[in-house]
Amino acid sequence: MPSHPAPMPAQKFLFHRPKLAASLADIVTGDAPIGAEPTLCLAAPRRTGKSTFLRHDLGPELENRGILSVYVDLWSDMAADPAHLIAEALKAELRRADSLPVKAARAVGLSKLGMGGVSVDIDRIGQAQGTTLADALEALLERTHKRIALLVDEAQHALTTEAGLNAMFALKAARDRLNTRDDARDGPNLMIVLTGSHRDKLSRLVLNRDQPFFGTSVRSFPLLDRAYTDAYTAWINARLAEGNRFDADDVFAAFDAVGRQPETLMRILSDAALLVGDAGDLKRALADGASELRQRVWDDYDNVWSGLTTLQQAVVERLAVEGPQSAPFSAPALQAYADMVGEVVEPPAVQAAIEALRQKNILWRSARGQYALDDQGMAEWLKVRAERVGKG
CATH class of the missing domain: 1.10.8 (Helicase, Ruva Protein; domain 3)
Structure with missing residues (x-):
């Protein structure tokens, strides 16, 4: 008679991926033969190990190379503006970099610190008329004498607000500013790693000329094997x-x-x-x-699908097929909806369908009016469903 198994252990199992961490670190730092790519975009579904990898593998690998790693999770507080979360992460690092002077300054009611010729008001980082993210990052660079890697987890969430999108533009400006300094000849002073659980959403940061990281490729983050x-x-x-x-x-x-x-x-x-x-x-x-x-x-x-109208289903199918290049109000899209519905479809009807889908948390809308499926798993389900219908 087999014995009863012991209960599952309370200790946490942690699996490290040192080779992947070293490879990505080589790319962003410029240690790779192909030269530096100071901005990396990595996409993989949620709960597949991205956050654990950033905190426990990539961050420590960069730190071991003498680079200051700053981690911020834009989904850590869904009620907070993404721009605020980035600013708070930089504030924490500035306070950590010079804790005694900060305490002394606060004792006399001051918050502005001069750091290596760069003066920042730590309480107004990222605020209107306050210290810019570029100023804060340059102050951190000057104070720590370390290159900086900013690891932004679930970066696509920045697209949900105008302030969050502006923060992404600010990071791009900071990257360009810090990486054109004289002391950046041996490698970038600011490296940015953006991860996302939604490839289509993350792509909104890089695909068009009016997006902050235009020209950067979205790479697939390797799944655990x-x-x-x-x-x-x-x-x-x-x-x-x-x-x-x-x-x-x-x-x-x-x-x-x-x-x-x-x-x-x-x-x-x-x-x-x-x-x-x-x-x-x-x-x-x-x-x-x-x-x-x-x-x-x-x-x-x-x-969920059975509860949608025919037009709502048509909109979802069109977005699933077109991905980040989707134009839901274009003439070809309207014709595709009409073919499925069986009658002429006008833009107001499409807008109403989209708003209904947003209320059901099926569609996501960026601050700039771009749309995508909120759950990419539904796109895979639709693909399998279409294959089954075709076979049937």
Whole structure:
């Protein structure tokens, strides 16, 4: 009779990706043979390990090279303006860089500090008529005598407000200013790494000439692979009773089935580990857990879809196909809607459909009036759905 498995461990498993961190650090610092790319845009779905990688791998790798790494998550406070979050991160670094003078200044009611010839009012960073982000970054550069890497997680959220978009333009201006200084000959003084869980949204920062990082490519952030699940499986099995341990092949299959999301895999493994049985029971539990979670997501999409009008469905399908280049009010788009609806469709009707979809959190609108599907998983679901309908 197999023994009961031990409960899932409370300790946190952390998987490092040093080779990827070194490779990306080489690119932004200029240590790569191809020269520096001081702005990187990396896209991957949510909950696939981007934030963990930035904080625990890329940031430390840059710090080990003598570069000051500043991390800011634009989704850490969804109620806060993205521009405010960036400004607060820089304020914190300035205070950390010169904590004693800051305390002394506050003791006499002052907040303005002269740093290497650059004077900034730390309480007015990013505010109207206040210290610019470029000034704050240059002050940080002067004070720390370190090059700076700004790691902006979920950067696409900056597009939701005019202030957030302006903050992105301000970062671009700061990058150009700091990287044309005489002391930038050996490598960029300011490096910017932008990550996003929505490729289409992130692309809005780089695709058009009127966007802050025009010309920068959006790269796919590599998803975790078999190396991750093998390490995680070994870590878990060392904490489970013999006879109730997971097979590495089964764990990877489950991980792949749920979109390579570590938190989701952890939940499936935790549920499976509560079973009392043999290895075959665990194998079935893993496969069933992954299938159930995936089906639940697809059922949710199906329920949402069935609640839309035909025109709303047509708008969603058009955006899913066109991606960041979508023009929902163009003549070709209006014709595509008409073909699906079966009658002429005018722009006011499209606007009403779009507003309804925004209220349902299906469509996202930038501060500049650009649209995208809020959940890119729906685009994948639509693709599979179309294939099934075609086969049917």
